[in-house]
Amino acid sequence: MYASLYKPLRSLLLLVMAALLVLACNRIDLAYRNLDVLVPWSLNDYLNMNRQQKTWFDQRLKQHLAWHCRTQLPGYLNWIDEVRQMVANNQVTDQQLQRRTQEAKQAIARVADQITPSAAQLLRAMDDEQVREMRQAFSEDISERQARYVKTPMARQIQARAERMEKRLSPWFGELSPQQQVRIMAWSQSLGEQNRESIANRANWQAHFSAALEQRKTDSFEPRLGQLLKNRESLWTPEYRQFYQRSEQATRQLLVDLMTQSSDRQRQHLEQKLDQVRKDFSEMKCMKG
Numbered sequence: 001m002y003a004s005l006y007k008p009l010r011s012l013l014l015l016v017m018a019a020l021l022v023l024a025c026n027r028i029d030l031a032y033r034n035l036d037v038l039v040p041w042s043l044n045d046y047l048n049m050n051r052q053q054k055t056w057f058d059q060r061l062k063q064h065l066a067w068h069c070r071t072q073l074p075g076y077l078n079w080i081d082e083v084r085q086m087v088a089n090n091q092v093t094d095q096q097l098q099r100r101t102q103e104a105k106q107a108i109a110r111v112a113d114q115i116t117p118s119a120a121q122l123l124r125a126m127d128d129e130q131v132r133e134m135r136q137a138f139s140e141d142i143s144e145r146q147a148r149y150v151k152t153p154m155a156r157q158i159q160a161r162a163e164r165m166e167k168r169l170s171p172w173f174g175e176l177s178p179q180q181q182v183r184i185m186a187w188s189q190s191l192g193e194q195n196r197e198s199i200a201n202r203a204n205w206q207a208h209f210s211a212a213l214e215q216r217k218t219d220s221f222e223p224r225l226g227q228l229l230k231n232r233e234s235l236w237t238p239e240y241r242q243f244y245q246r247s248e249q250a251t252r253q254l255l256v257d258l259m260t261q262s263s264d265r266q267r268q269h270l271e272q273k274l275d276q277v278r279k280d281f282s283e284m285k286c287m288k289g
Contacts, residue, residue, distance in 0.1 A: 047134055053125055060118045067114060069286035072107065076281055079103055084274040087267060092259040097252045112230045119229065120222040123213065131213050138206040142199060149195040157195055162188040165254075173262060174269040180261050187254040191247055201240035208235050 049057060083100060086092050126134075149157065162185045166176060169184075176184070205228070212224045227234060236244070262270075 047126070048130065049122075053122065056125075057122060060122075064115055064118065066286070068111060069284060072110065073281055073284060073286065075107060077278060079107070080274060080278045080281070084271060084278075087259075087270055087274065090259075092256055094249075094252050094256055097255060109230060116226050116229055117222065120225050123225065124216045124221065126213070126216065131210075134213070135210050138203075138210065142203045142206070145199050145202070150199060154192075158185070158188045161191065161194065169258070172270050172273050173258070173266045177261065177263070180258055183254065183257050183261065187250060190250050194243065194247060197237075197240045197243045201237050204237050204240075205232060205235055 079100070082103075086096050086100075149160075152160075162181075165184050165188065166181065170176060173180075209228055212221065212228060215221050215224065233241075259267075
């Protein structure tokens with residue numbers, strides 16, 4: 001149930017905060033099932049838990065889900081209302097998008113802060129073989145992504161990036177106009193080596209994470225894990241930091257321009273979609289208790 005209801009939020013975040021490229025590469029719905037919101041790249045994809053670890057994880061996860069549903073979802077409803085008002089009042093501006101983005105970052109930080117001690121306890125229980133397997137999975141992940149996203153002609157990277165963005169936006173706008181498709185292509189071209197820098201930054205984070213795991217039995221582990229999970233921007237490569245700032249601005253401008261180009265039918269479709277997302281969240285059992 002939780003996964004199906006968090007999927008609309010994931011898509012909503014991608015629409016309003018497409019500039020947050022780290023989030024765009026992940027699945028927000030897994031945040032509460034696999035600690036994904038805490039680890040920029042899905043921990044569950046790399047950690048094979050044994051039966052005892054899985055049992056502990058499932059029990060602890062239920063507690064975190066209850067906390068999240070009880071204390072955090074009401075704020076999501078307010079956030080969705082703010083987004084809908086932006087659309088209804090034709091106020092989708094760079095300033096408003098920056099504000100909504102910051103609010104979402106703060107919401108994610110609250111979840112990260114709540115779950116970090118559990119993540120630390122889970123990771124401390126890993127044996128050396130699990131650590132080795134995770135390190136190998138990290139290496140394979142980077143190799144696969146480089147082959148798929150970097151070792152292809154730049155023209156194909158640009159085309160594929162535009163297609164991915166169209167796929168994310170279409171459920172919210174409906175059918176995109178030729179003018180909007182041209183604008184998305186221009187945005188994709190402007191990002192240039194995004195794939196290379198993003199994957200290099202991903203590998204850098206994984207290296208820091210692997211190094212931290214070597215100290216998982218020490219008192220310094222949880223603070224180091226906290227930095228990795230709650231303050232990952234501090235570990236960005238200098239090249240990616242510069243790229244991210246440029247790409248965030250470019251993507252906000254893309255969204256502003258797409259709204260300017262949108263038809264009455266598209267705006268109505270977007271408002272209806274936002275209404276449905278709000279309804280899904282408001283009907284969760286913890287919101288009625």
